[in-house]
Amino acid sequence: MTDIKSMTLTELTDHIAGMGEPAFRARQLYQWMHAKCVSSLDDMTNIPKSLKARLRETEETNTDSSNSVDITCLKPIEVRQSADGTRKYLFELADSNLIESVLMRYKYGNTVCVSSQVGCRMGCRFCASTLGGLTRNLTPAEILDQIYRITNDINERISHIVVMGMGEPLDNYDNVIRFLNLIISEEGYNLSRRNITVSTCGLTGRIRDLADEGLGITLAISLHAPNDELRRTIMPIAEKYTIAEIAESAAYFFEKTGRRITFEYALSRGVNDTDECATELARLCRDLGAHVNLIPVNPVTERGYEPSGADRVSAFKNKLEKQGINVTIRRELGQDIDGACGQLRNRHGR
Numbered sequence: 001m002t003d004i005k006s007m008t009l010t011e012l013t014d015h016i017a018g019m020g021e022p023a024f025r026a027r028q029l030y031q032w033m034h035a036k037c038v039s040s041l042d043d044m045t046n047i048p049k050s051l052k053a054r055l056r057e058t059e060e061t062n063t064d065s066s067n068s069v070d071i072t073c074l075k076p077i078e079v080r081q082s083a084d085g086t087r088k089y090l091f092e093l094a095d096s097n098l099i100e101s102v103l104m105r106y107k108y109g110n111t112v113c114v115s116s117q118v119g120c121r122m123g124c125r126f127c128a129s130t131l132g133g134l135t136r137n138l139t140p141a142e143i144l145d146q147i148y149r150i151t152n153d154i155n156e157r158i159s160h161i162v163v164m165g166m167g168e169p170l171d172n173y174d175n176v177i178r179f180l181n182l183i184i185s186e187e188g189y190n191l192s193r194r195n196i197t198v199s200t201c202g203l204t205g206r207i208r209d210l211a212d213e214g215l216g217i218t219l220a221i222s223l224h225a226p227n228d229e230l231r232r233t234i235m236p237i238a239e240k241y242t243i244a245e246i247a248e249s250a251a252y253f254f255e256k257t258g259r260r261i262t263f264e265y266a267l268s269r270g271v272n273d274t275d276e277c278a279t280e281l282a283r284l285c286r287d288l289g290a291h292v293n294l295i296p297v298n299p300v301t302e303r304g305y306e307p308s309g310a311d312r313v314s315a316f317k318n319k320l321e322k323q324g325i326n327v328t329i330r331r332e333l334g335q336d337i338d339g340a341c342g343q344l345r346n347r348h349g350r
């Protein structure tokens with residue numbers, strides 16, 4: 001079984017050569033899949049029928065033989081449009097698992113938040129994606145195709161990507177790195193590496209590995225608490241890695257890449273939104289030159305966390321800024337369409 005959409009151009013060229021076909025066919029196939037984002041071999045008008053037939057014999061991306069998918073292609077089974085323009089997609093994979101992706105429209109362009117796993121095993125207490133644990137990793141093609149299907153749906157290019165949907169991207173490290181290399185490839189979608197953010201809950205060894213890849217992307221770390229004691233009550237991963245260890249790996253990332261880290265901090269009423277928390281957080285950020293992105297925590301009915309009120313969010317922001325920290329408040333988009341990751345999928349019980 002071969003997944004040609006997850007192959008680099010070099011690998012695809014070798015694969016096609018191995019089939020005794022001319023190498024230029026590989027470039028054509030690659031461009032159809034990754035630059036023109038077509039959903040089937042049928043749409044590739046300059047590929048001979050004989051080659052398509054041979055590829056269909058070797059490509060097996062769908063276990064359901066009644067379905068005519070011949071290259072990895074996600075099936076949108078629900079799309080919700082928010083009043084603010086945000087579109088939330090529920091995609092079905094070939095094995096019937098469901099994943100979510102979100103399109104957010106900003107003045108500077110279209111951002112897509114992609115999922116990297118089906119479910120998640122990190123167990124963050126405020127998150128709906130982890131309620132059923134991890135089912136499986138997504139393949140590079142399944143991550144890419146979230147962007148391709150949305151591009152075709154809105155008939156516009158996607159300019160920014162955040163790997164911040166369902167799953168912990170660095171827990172699916174090899175496939176996510178392959179995805180990143182494919183999405184920035186010049187013969188493919190050619191997305192600017194500067195416009196890609198990968199968000200992790202803080203797998204420190206993998207943060208170092210990512211720094212060593214030299215990809216030039218931005219790293220966001222979901223911190224959500226300024227000290228280990230509080231963080232352990234919110235994020236089980238904090239039992240494994242301390243904030244001091246995360247800070248060390250963040251410093252390494254900055255040193256290797258020259259890219260400043262962003263700390264994601266979801267403010268939850270009465271949990272992590274006090275002035276004392278802001279002061280502790282400021283101290284941590286100052287040492288690292290890190291930027292803070294404040295997010296009012298999404299209300300997840302299953303978990304009982306409530307977002308901080310607007311006054312508290314702005315007081316927290318002011319407290320950080322007074323201590324010289326660069327802060328943004330992430331505009332909450334799509335609240336009217338189950339904007340929080342994992343919520344739409346949970347409604348479908350898969």
Ligand code: SF4
Nearest residue numbers: 120122124127130167
């Ligand atoms: S916040 Fe991210 S890492 Fe944490 S459980 Fe949810 S999907 Fe996993």
